Amino acid sequence: MTDPLVVFTPSGKRGRVAPGTTVLDAARRLGVDLDSVCGGNGICSKCQVVPVPGPHPKHGIEMGTGALSGPNAVEERYDRVRGLRPGRRLGCQATVMADAVLDVPPESQVHRQVIRKEAGDVAIALDPATRLHLAAVREPDMEDPSGDFERLRDALRDQWGIEGIVAPLPVLAALQPALRRGGWQVTCAVHTPRRGAPILVGVFPGLREAPPLGLAVDLGSTTIAAHLCDLSTGAVLGSGGVMNPQIRFGEDLMSRVSYAMMNPGGADRMTEAVREALNALAREVCEGAGAAPEDVFEAALVCNPVMHHLLLGLDPVELGQAPFALAVQGALELETREIGLALAPAARAYLLPCIAGHVGADAAAVALAEDPGARRETTLVVDVGTNAEIILGNERMTLACSSPTGPAFEGAQISAGQRAAPGAIERVEIDPDTKEPRFRVVGDARWSDEPGFDAPVTGICGSGIIEAIAEMRMAGIVDASGLIGSAEATGSERCVPDGRTFAYVLRDGIRVTQGDVRAIQLAKSALYAGARLLMDEMGTDVVDRVVLAGAFGAHISPRHAMVLGMIPDAPLDAVRGAGNAAGTGARMALLNRGMRARVEALVSDIRKIETATEPRFQEHFVAANALPHATAPFPNLRAVVPLPEGSFNAQSGGRRRRRRA
């Protein structure tokens, strides 16, 4: 008689096994992804399967009712005490007696896919670096005076194939009580680093029910965001954010570098501040999820180079001056306590690699999340912050640069500028005929001309100023050169004199000045010039897709961005916001070891283009000053958006070369 045939779904893996083989053993033999923490002792229930009796013409099997053995004492006990869902069987107890089709539900798969709900299009395959394993350890014996750790190491080797594990002191300190309380069974949190021996990062008596947790951190200059993830399911258990307290030492990165240069001990103070904030955030996010920082066994962190150095306790001074040398560029694997982060006592940190001296691990994370190298089309990824990180890639090559946009896009250097906090104007529309504006403020869903609008209005934030100037351009209040016209020239009383230039009054006390337009022009010219430089390097004049990454990118309207010429011309529907792509990259690296290899490979393949030393950058910068651009035709934009001609500059207007929309 031939051995029974087993087919596992959804993988479709199939093969014959000897009658009496457990389902878990059959799965392992056939390479089927079936989880187990307890190693087949019938206590963790991670190996549940769903038998599918009946005819399966597709597989050529008719599964009878006796195809699996009935529940044995272990399985009955588990069902009685803990409860098994109807139709479920414990894979480590049920044995195969005849041909069978067995479904492995997602929660029984180690490498299940985690769908990112908030953005919908990135699926993260789960393959965490830290996993739990139950180990049965030989008791000590005076005839064989090996240490408890050595016997645990042997148990992990023999029972789980984990070779040569090492244990840091805090875990060694927990080992002896855990072994004795657990009756010589312990759950081991085992971390597999990118390089070197596996590391025992936690040890707990008996079977640990609580899943191992991980923290994905996007450490920005302005805000720090963290996601707490269940490493066994990939689920996000909680998220949170705090302001980066380093702001008190300097609003933007360069002022923080200056602070470090000018103040002895300044870098250390900033290091301390950011570490404290990170700890507070970790505690808060854990608390919100009903967990404790001690349950978190690893963190994946992304940040720009200055934050990267300050987090690590490295003086960022070299990042403030050419040639912008990083102290260390590659990915780092550390204990979180080395960077002052109090999670589980031996928790591990993975810092994604930086791309260059001012293209950081945050840009690397964006590259990982968006992976432009995986497509034939050419994708431009722009992460807009105080500096813009720009990545241009397709399946042939990926290029990256950083462009010094300055903080204007964040509302700084703008006369009525403020952070995106309640009271800040964030959306603006200007009627092209009446030149009258309406707007919305952060914290209120109504437009300013809707009934009942009475929110206090305190200033204008980054996305607000971009929309305002783009609307002014479309309404003919600002010309292509960026000049604001007078009331006579524009036909709007809202254009008021402001010294030797004009300003547009959005509301009493809040106006867009000529200086504001100039600040945005400088910022957007830098951004466009960086993108254009990469296009030159690639030898292309068009991009097929544009991704606006970064928290700020999520709030910029593609149409307004293109009216200002922040980004090269492209079909408007090919421009999309990617939300916090850097944070997504951090989560991918947290949940999947392969993504760590991937981002390291990506970064070493990316060609870095230095904007500061490239003469063409200056040319592109000058040409990009106009709105949208002095020479580039922007056909996609002009096909859908009217851009009034005419100049408000009496002297130069007549000589200016014009293009038709």
Next chain:
Amino acid sequence: MTDPLVVFTPSGKRGRVAPGTTVLDAARRLGVDLDSVCGGNGICSKCQVVPVPGPHPKHGIEMGTGALSGPNAVEERYDRVRGLRPGRRLGCQATVMADAVLDVPPESQVHRQVIRKEAGDVAIALDPATRLHLAAVREPDMEDPSGDFERLRDALRDQWGIEGIVAPLPVLAALQPALRRGGWQVTCAVHTPRRGAPILVGVFPGLREAPPLGLAVDLGSTTIAAHLCDLSTGAVLGSGGVMNPQIRFGEDLMSRVSYAMMNPGGADRMTEAVREALNALAREVCEGAGAAPEDVFEAALVCNPVMHHLLLGLDPVELGQAPFALAVQGALELETREIGLALAPAARAYLLPCIAGHVGADAAAVALAEDPGARRETTLVVDVGTNAEIILGNERMTLACSSPTGPAFEGAQISAGQRAAPGAIERVEIDPDTKEPRFRVVGDARWSDEPGFDAPVTGICGSGIIEAIAEMRMAGIVDASGLIGSAEATGSERCVPDGRTFAYVLRDGIRVTQGDVRAIQLAKSALYAGARLLMDEMGTDVVDRVVLAGAFGAHISPRHAMVLGMIPDAPLDAVRGAGNAAGTGARMALLNRGMRARVEALVSDIRKIETATEPRFQEHFVAANALPHATAPFPNLRAVVPLPEGSFNAQSGGRRRRRRA
């Protein structure tokens, strides 16, 4: 024309090299041990050689005056600025032009032998785990945005063949300033661990003149001893010792374990105390040698299992009860800061492996230093402290056990007992005819019956009580069963009633009581029984050599030890003190990487014998109660020392079986 022949002495290595080859290159090609820190740049002068012109019939060479090139500009500059000893040449600058004989002086050899002056017979070959290398690092370049660390890593690979070095954060923090101050040349302190990638443990601008230092530590229950060594020469630059402050928590190991069990946080307090003492000792020893703790790049530590666990911050509770399970048994490689030891910021610690739950790393160090497995003869090594560690070995096998002697040998549990401090009686002689004693005290070289002796006498220390009782036995004041006789029975008025027994008055207020003799009998029976158990296991009734290790062992007279039957009978001249063999083992492990491999192999080869569970131990213990022994004949001892017969026990004396000397 054939290439010139070069012979290097003292190695005798020889070979032909192309004319114009530098002496350093020739040495490397021929596998000659010639040092270099600067890698051939003519600045470190570690590669000096001594040309030996003239006829060399032994080598078949006549070396002419032009056999080496004359000093070039680099060598002349070095000689002018720093001075070369007459006859010396820089191996990296001098080139071979014709047949030559070149002597490599000891200070130019990496693997030179270090002779231990204080004991004379152990030569340590130098092969330290931490060495200095000068690396020339490529400057950063905006076209290639690698980190400074990555370029240093490449330099160490290309210039020194060191692959894949890793750098801890404190070294990364020092890297950028060092590179810039050193003009892109830095001296790297590179540590090669037993397992894993090489580690950058220090980085310094330009050529670092100061040698790398190391600390060998013998962490005992009572005292902590440290030797500061120059890792580039093996020289001991300074030594020191302090009391172990844990004494305030308990005199002996078991009382410290009890303290940890009975007091929440007690283990932590002891950990903190010993770490503080270790730091203070390190600072003191460094200061005495004109160095700083920051110059020390590694430490090798030996200690018994309880001290081992307390140093590491591991609760020693399991070591207080059968089966005496160690948390970890194997050798440990750590950063010294992980054990709270403040040396160089990334300094490394190597803890020798423990042999078993109460046979520690100190015993492993003794086994390394004495290496009984390297001889045909059978050697018994006894390390006497609160516990005795006993090793018995020859080329066929090595056995080890620990025996619970208790603290009597250290003067505790003795009526007039005290530590070996000024005022303590340490040597005793009793005239066999008059039964009158004389003695010497710690801190005074005169005997008590010599003119001018007026030292205060405060008590009796461990070696003093052993000598006193052995002398009492030889003078007929104590019988073979350990009974002190009355004044009538012994003919000495110094034997005075003391309750229902007698005591021997050494001096007013200082007497040896019957209880003292019993305490020493218990201790020595345990010691002897342990040794005897190992002899049984080996199947031998004789040992060829006896080594008394430990600071205490250094003060025990072999004759007195044998009169008491502390150790098995052996020719008296085959018994010797080895001084602090554990400390020597620590120094060997510090100075030579191979010794780390050796001690790990030794420990895994040593068979551990458990005294607590072996029924014969009890038999041996009872038989060993007599002085020297109830049944063993002790022929070597009786051949040279008179041991009076007779019993002071009226009841049992007559029935006692007697032997002739």
